[in-house]
Amino acid sequence: MRLMLCSALALAVAAAATPALAKEQVDLILHDGKVLTVDKAFSVRSAIAVKGERIVATGGEDLLTRYDAAKVIDLKGRTLLPGFIDAHLHPFPVKPSDIAVAEAKSIGEVQDQLRKKAALLGPGKWITGYGWQESNFTEKRNLSRADLDAAAPNNPVMLVRAGSHSAVANSAALKIAAIDKTTPDPKSGLIEHDAAGEPNGVIRERFDLVAKFIPQPTWAEMREPNIVWLKSILALGITSFWDASTTIDDEPVGKGGALPSNDGALFGGANLSWARAKEIYATHAADLPRITFYISYPGAERLKAFPYKSGYGDNHLRLGAIGENAVDGGFTGPTAWLLADYKGQPGFRGKGRYTDAELQDMVDTANRLGWQMGLHCIGDAAIVQTIDAYVKSLDTIADPAHPQADRRWFTDHFTIMPPEATMAKMASHSIAIAQQPNFLYNLEDRYMQVLDDERLAHNNAVATPAHKFGIFTAFSSDNLPVGPLVGLYAAITRKGPSGAVHGADEAVSRAEAIRSYTANGAWLSREEAEKGTLEPGKLADMIVLPFDPLAADPEVILKGAVDMTFVGGKLVFSR
Structure with missing residues (x-):
């Protein structure tokens, strides 16, 4: 009996001296939500654990007992899902000559913007802008040469329609481009005319006839606006996108680049390029969305001289398709x-x-x-x-x-x-x-x-x-x-x-639509093992929505907004 008591006492002492099973250390836990993993089964969880850039685990509230996190976020019933991957997007950073034409709700508002910009820049300076759409105007019609002339007669103006397949120019701009009633339609484009046979200002597809005369800002002027634009899409939940505007014109001559004499004409100062993106991302990668680059076909010889091909790069910047x-x-x-x-x-x-x-x-x-x-x-x-x-x-x-x-x-x-x-x-x-x-x-x-x-x-x-x-x-x-x-x-x-x-x-279905905007975009760039779903081992690119896209009224989705965006486990946007 004495031996048994001694043994029991020894076990009790040993147990008291043994610490509780240690929790695994992670950097971030989000819990008490609806976690759409978008895995093959479209599994739904309530919590996720992240360490460094990657997901450690998904599961239920028991993750809080298994992991100890430096930061814990209570989702309070909100929905967590993979960040959106936009498979075709064009960056549009704001240039010094731009007006906010995309925000205008009437042609009168456009004219007000033009008057203010003309007063700011002075006579003779180009005024530009992107994103107007006739259906957004109370007048429900296209902008015309006459509309622009009335507001800015002493400045050449060209405003590109949303979608970049047409633009409208004023008389001063058309004069610089030598476009009049006798100008034939260019290959693959159309010059619209009014009832008197004069150009009405709208050029379909080939508005490069005018755009080539617009002085380009320098990259020094446009570097920061590009960063601002890149950060702006994080607010929309876009954690990765395909840049459909990229050329290799600014690569070294002999390695795919254009001739130095053509640099200004072929590669505008506003554009983000493979080389320029690498320079920005060397210091800003953790705060910006991931990019896969389309490369505009430069011709056989220059493409042969370019030393890389599809798939080259890393999980921040990589080359995609021609x-x-x-x-x-x-x-x-x-x-x-x-x-x-x-x-x-x-x-x-x-x-x-x-x-x-x-x-x-x-x-x-x-x-x-x-x-x-x-x-x-x-x-x-x-x-x-x-x-x-x-x-x-x-x-x-x-x-x-x-x-x-x-x-x-x-x-x-x-x-x-x-x-x-x-x-x-x-x-x-x-x-x-x-x-x-x-x-x-x-x-x-x-x-x-x-x-x-x-x-x-x-x-x-x-x-x-x-x-x-x-x-x-x-x-x-x-x-x-x-x-x-x-x-x-x-x-x-x-x-x-x-x-x-x-x-x-x-x-x-809602699940199919969500998968098409997340996992499927990762597959297109051969990154399905890295991102696009919320599964252990993958990059923690995630967004938080204040509604459930699987159940919310469609109008809630249409008018909704993203609450939080994470890239590699780092909170890069919070509404």
Whole structure:
């Protein structure tokens, strides 16, 4: 008995001396929420633990007993999901000559902005701006040369429409560009005229005829505005995006760059480039979204001289596809290339940009050099031409690094659904789509003007390509507008601003829409093992929404805002 008592006492003493099982140390825990992991099963959890840049665990409230975090955030029932990955976006930093034309609700407001800017800059200085849209104006019409002349007669003015497929210029700007009533339409573009035969100021697609005369700001002037723009999209929940505006013009001559004498004309001071981004991200990477760069096709010789190809880089900056070189125009022109006439415009089907031979040469050259392809094709005629070029190249040129089924080539936009034979080719050759469901919402007026009922119902389709043909689709915005929540709304409702539903059978589920704006974008850049879902080992790129996108009224999604954005576990935006 005495021996037993001694043994029990010894065990009690030993137990008292043994510390409780230590918790694993992490940097961040978010809990008491709805955590949409977007894994294969679309699992829903309530908590997540992060250490450094990466996710350690997801689970229930028991994570608080397993981990000890330097920072704990109570979500209080809000929703946590992966950061949005926008597969097609154009940075638009504010230049010194810009007015905030995208914010104007009437032509009168635009004119007020022009008067103020003209007074600030003085006579003769260029005034510019991006993002006007006639449907946003109370007048419900395009800006005209006369509108601009009335407000700024002594300054050349060019304002680019949202979508970048048309622009309007005033008389002073047209005079500098030597555009008058006798000027022929440029290749792949249109100069609009008034009833008297004079240019009305609107130039579709080829407004470079005027833009080339606009003095470019220096990179020293534009470096900080680019950083400001990059930070601005974090407020929209975008943690990664594909920059569809990049060239290699500023690379060293002999390594893909343009000739020094052409630097100013070919590469404006406002643009973010591969080289400029590397310089910014050397010190700001932790505070900015991740970027995959499209590279505009520079011609065979310069592309051969460029020492890198698709996939080069790291998880902050990497090279993506050759693109978005435009095979046709767009509906903001409108010059998208269709297989049938535009509604109410007999004989007009838009315009293609390349002959079959020219397009095939570009695709084949990029293919031989190991590049992914992501070309702009909006109209069904342009899609047919692009897919035929892709298929021919994929069938004849092998990539030792990737089998045909894993080349991850894609089309940008895919606005007008092509014939089923073309979609069958896409499916058989694993050609994907970078789709913009938000176009349906933002461009409803334009679509209703120019598209017949069938094309209107299936514009910017997702369900038919994905469900009937198994075509992989990632979502993006192309700046119309940038906010991903508009894209989610349009994808699940197929509604325009009027409230009309266009092609209800093209709507997709909420889970599918969320996956298309997160995990699918990561797959497109071959980063599915790194980001796009909230799973252990992946980058902690996350956003917090004050509503549940799986259950909220669609109007709540449309009008919603992001509460918090994290990149690599770091809080980079808080509303």
